[in-house]
Amino acid sequence: MSSTVHDPVARAGVLDFRGQMSMAARNRWAVRDIVEGLQLWPLARSLGWLDIRLRYRGSLLGPGWLTLSTAVMIGALGVLYSTLFQIDVHDYLPFLALSQILWTFLAAMVSEGCSCFTQAEGMILAVRMPLFLHALRTLVRNVLVLAHNVLVLVAVYIYFQINPGWTALLSLPGMAIWVVDMLAFCLLLGAFCARFRDVGPIIGSLMQIAFFLTPVIWQPEQLGPSRWVLPFNPFFALLEIVRAPLLGVVPSHTVWSAALLYSGILCLVAWLFFVRARGRVPFWM
Amino acid sequence: MRRNARIDIDGVSVFFPLYHGSSRSLKKTILAAASGRLGKDMQQRVVVQALRDISFTLNSGDRLGLIGMNGAGKTTLLRTLAGIYEPVMGHMRIDGSLNSLLDPNLGMSTELTGRENVLLRGLYNGLPRPEISRLEEDVATFAELGDFMDLPIRTYSSGMVMRLGFAMATAIRPQILLMDEWFMVGDAEFREKAQVRLENMVRGAEILVISTHDTSVVRNWCTRVLWLDQGRIHLDGTPEEVLEAYLGHPLTPLEAERV
Numbered sequence: 001m002s003s004t005v006h007d008p009v010a011r012a013g014v015l016d017f018r019g020q021m022s023m024a025a026r027n028r029w030a031v032r033d034i035v036e037g038l039q040l041w042p043l044a045r046s047l048g049w050l051d052i053r054l055r056y057r058g059s060l061l062g063p064g065w066l067t068l069s070t071a072v073m074i075g076a077l078g079v080l081y082s083t084l085f086q087i088d089v090h091d092y093l094p095f096l097a098l099s100q101i102l103w104t105f106l107a108a109m110v111s112e113g114c115s116c117f118t119q120a121e122g123m124i125l126a127v128r129m130p131l132f133l134h135a136l137r138t139l140v141r142n143v144l145v146l147a148h149n150v151l152v153l154v155a156v157y158i159y160f161q162i163n164p165g166w167t168a169l170l171s172l173p174g175m176a177i178w179v180v181d182m183l184a185f186c187l188l189l190g191a192f193c194a195r196f197r198d199v200g201p202i203i204g205s206l207m208q209i210a211f212f213l214t215p216v217i218w219q220p221e222q223l224g225p226s227r228w229v230l231p232f233n234p235f236f237a238l239l240e241i242v243r244a245p246l247l248g249v250v251p252s253h254t255v256w257s258a259a260l261l262y263s264g265i266l267c268l269v270a271w272l273f274f275v276r277a278r279g280r281v282p283f284w285m
Numbered sequence: 286m287r288r289n290a291r292i293d294i295d296g297v298s299v300f301f302p303l304y305h306g307s308s309r310s311l312k313k314t315i316l317a318a319a320s321g322r323l324g325k326d327m328q329q330r331v332v333v334q335a336l337r338d339i340s341f342t343l344n345s346g347d348r349l350g351l352i353g354m355n356g357a358g359k360t361t362l363l364r365t366l367a368g369i370y371e372p373v374m375g376h377m378r379i380d381g382s383l384n385s386l387l388d389p390n391l392g393m394s395t396e397l398t399g400r401e402n403v404l405l406r407g408l409y410n411g412l413p414r415p416e417i418s419r420l421e422e423d424v425a426t427f428a429e430l431g432d433f434m435d436l437p438i439r440t441y442s443s444g445m446v447m448r449l450g451f452a453m454a455t456a457i458r459p460q461i462l463l464m465d466e467w468f469m470v471g472d473a474e475f476r477e478k479a480q481v482r483l484e485n486m487v488r489g490a491e492i493l494v495i496s497t498h499d500t501s502v503v504r505n506w507c508t509r510v511l512w513l514d515q516g517r518i519h520l521d522g523t524p525e526e527v528l529e530a531y532l533g534h535p536l537t538p539l540e541a542e543r544v
Binding site for chain 2: 013014015016017018019020039040042043046047050054057122124125126127128129279280282283284
């Protein structure tokens with residue numbers, strides 16, 4: 001057999017499990033899960049990419065549908081709401097385009113985070129795989145969707161001749177926080193929804209409410225003197241640290257502190273839950 | 286130098302929690318009650334004791350057969366060895382690279398093409414691109430899929446899925462190979478081919494753990510047999526000893542002939 005010369009060798013390793021693990025051991029396994037997940041980055045990238053290809057396999061425009069449907073929706077909503085709210089479409093539409101695209105990303109990450117483990121049931125029960133890989137895959141998939149939608153944003157910015165200037169760079173640290181938060185969301189919600197199957201739909205309806213409570217289609221200024229309540233909405237703080245700089249506005253200290261505080265709490269809760277749940281997830285499939 | 290493969294299992298128990306939808310858990314509850322394996326864990330949850338106090342050691346060169354009735358814990362034991370289910374109690378140490386063929390479909394996406402699935406398998410094993418193309422070639426040739434490599438797996442016949450799964454799992458050489466009995470289906474010609482390829486693999490002084498109902502497989506391939514019953518090791522010994530006890534009669538000449 002000619003292939004024996006080149007036979008690829010499976011990943012070597014040592015698995016050393018002990019029942020009734022101590023908290024320290026559970027933490028070590030959780031860290032190992034994350035590290036191994038990062039090492040499998042090429043796999044996560046391919047899985048995320050194939051997810052998108054698969055969704056649009058056999059369609060004429062392929063992932064171009066993402067761009068097109070976003071463009072149509074933003075165009076329609078922009079005209080409708082600028083009339084309803086009696087705001088100049090030049091002021092409103094770029095805001096709406098940016099908000100809507102960013103919100104779509106956040107909402108999709110949260111809802112797909114819920115199913116990130118359950119939808120990979122076949123894989124989880126077939127081979128030993130770090131769970132973090134499924135979180136990465138969900139992130140890759142949604143970043144690809146976001147990248148398609150950003151084309152609409154670029155078109156809108158060019159058409160309305162909007163230049164946020166160097167302030168836009170301030171959105172980069174915000175995006176870094178998003179990446180960490182979204183992965184934390186996936187680990188937390190993915191494990192939680194695998195255990196309690198009705199949590200997914202509950203989160204779905206909560207996100208609907210959050211959409212209306214968060215200034216996505218309406219502008220923060222429209223709240224008038226009651227604007228001080230906004231930072232209490234975690235989604236507002238998270239959205240604003242990326243959105244404001246892209247509109248040429250520097251986010252306030254309050255917004256930044258709130259975003260960091262919420263992210264810290266989220267990551268802590270996600271870690272504590274993940275450390276306990278990691279080894280149990282395959283039993284919940 | 287590569288370390289020798291070794292499996293060391295000491296007092297391992299695996300419990301399944303019963304949580305989900307009432308119908309699902311009711312069914313499980315009844316099944317488990319029927320086999321007397323229903324218990325409560327420390328938090329008073331109802332659990333199925335899928336594996337109870339399993340201990341054994343396997344060294345390089347060992348070929349272990351698992352026999353027992355449906356639901357005896359064979360698949361759970363394979364999944365535990367694969368590191369998918371983590372033991373609730375006891376200690377388990379697996380040294381060496383590991384590959385598992387637990388179900389022909391498992392780990393493959395039926396919507397993706399054969400080629401894409403091979404790519405994913407290669408990436409999972411951390412192979413660089415040139416090796417992945419070689420892997421593709423090897424799998425395509427062995428599984429005799431031809432143009433089907435570029436079609437989604439859901440269009441395959443069950444035999445083709447099985448061939449692809451088998452080719453993939455055996456193309457990447459592990460030190461420890463875990464197999465469920467599914468691979469014995471398929472036409473006689475392929476079985477012969479599969480056996481040659483598998484024997485090549487096992488001869489590399491590695492460990493094989495195989496779960497099967499087929500006594501001839503046990504007699505031909507195994508050096509040691511575990512008879513599992515209700516999650517416990519009922520008998521542990523050479524294929525002849527365990528099979529005679531399991532079948533309840535001395536091996537017939539026909540069965541002995543196959544040795």
